[in-house]
Amino acid sequence: MARMTMIEAIRDAQDICMERDDKVVVFGQDVGYFGGVFRCTKGLQEKYGPQRCFDTPINESGIVGAAIGMGAYGLRPCVEIQFADYMYPAYDQIVSEAARLRHRSNKDFIAPLTIRMPTGGGIFGGQTHSQSPEALFAHVSGLKTVIPSNPYDAKGMLIASIEDDDPVIYLEPKRLYNGPFDGHHEAAITPWSKHELGEVPEGHYTVPLGSAAIRRAGSDVTVLAYGTMVHVALAAAEETGVDAEVIDLRSIVPLDLETIKASVEKTGRCVIVHEATRTCGFGAELAALVAHHCFYSLEAPMVRVTGYDTPYPHAHEWDYFPGPARVGKALLHVMETE
Incomplete structure (x- = not known):
């Protein structure tokens, strides 16, 4: 390795x-x-x-x-x-x-x-x-x-x-791209080493497309994320103390629906996080799938934490990103809602 x-x-x-x-x-x-x-x-x-x-x-x-x-x-x-x-x-x-x-x-x-x-x-x-x-x-x-x-x-x-x-x-x-990003303001993410994500085998191996990974097991709420937002979600869970199960989708097409269903059926709550704009973002599809397949397991309305519906703000991009504070607020909200 x-x-x-x-x-x-x-x-x-x-x-x-x-x-x-x-x-x-x-x-x-x-x-x-x-x-x-x-x-x-x-x-x-x-x-x-x-x-x-x-x-x-x-x-x-x-x-x-x-x-x-x-x-x-x-x-x-x-x-x-x-x-x-x-x-x-x-x-x-x-x-x-x-x-x-x-x-x-x-x-x-x-x-x-x-x-x-x-x-x-x-x-x-x-x-x-x-x-x-x-x-x-x-x-x-x-x-x-x-x-x-x-x-x-x-x-x-x-x-x-x-x-x-x-x-x-x-x-x-x-x-x-360059490893752990310590960021600024509330955009800080968790280093690779803390979650053992930086070790890479030498030689040929594959990760199957369409297989999600559970980055943090939990029983209170399911967090669906991918890319950078996986690390933001991990940081938010640690900062709030909410026992969140953080799922890294890894690929959105094909999508590992079985892992999503199993997690939401266990936790009864779901927060969806992505950096892209909210309207018609992939989080909307995830919410529809969870509602369809896990409706009777949900104990609270789902929450999406996303980028804003605005042209990308160059000077304020750290405010545009979902950070640990915004995701943490969503985690606490779904825990208080029935």
Whole structure:
């Protein structure tokens, strides 16, 4: 076991896949010689050459379109969109082509591509570098959407994504890239070491897509979260003393509904946390599923703690994020409500 940052784990996953399978190719803006804006592909071009790890023009539609064609003809592209905010020019390719290719061709062609995107805020990147668009992908049939919260999952789920025959949207929370984020104000999160999330096995392994992880067992209330918000939820549970069961969804499509149901049926309460805006965020789908499957187990109304329905506030992003205080308030509220 080695201790890795999420950046190192993502880089290691791509290295292992490229070494095991010469059909795996990596490309995107600045991913070759420069090693990516966050250095997630550093050294791959030097090791595997510019035919397998290469730079592209600033053309997200072209990057994804080329990857779809490569996948249809037998390659396994792993492409980087420099920030999730930049994916909109490629959205038509993702939705109309990648997501539908296997179905519309009756499996004559597949789209085994992985699209990596840094997501969320925390770097003062402003409105065009900080969005959390996971709900836009979860809505599209034919796509899988993955959001790891720690280096172990980042590596194992990226390998699983690259080896998957369907297109996978792989969202990387920027606040977690370099290990524990101590933050400011109420945005502080819990260090890896406290929850033993930083140990990463060497070599090849996978984390199955669609399997949630219980990060903290509890009996009072279920907290559903993913990405950075898993650590915020853990901090909130510790600060309030509420015996919360914190579930890290890890992937939202496919979704591990059985783990969610078992937890809510046990606790009788549910708080849902995500960084994206509230209206039509993925938390709304989670709330609908819990209401449908666990209605008779609920002892209090569910509460969503999310980003606000406003354009991303560059100067006030720490106020925009759900922090331990906001999540803690929700935990205490559901415990007092019947």
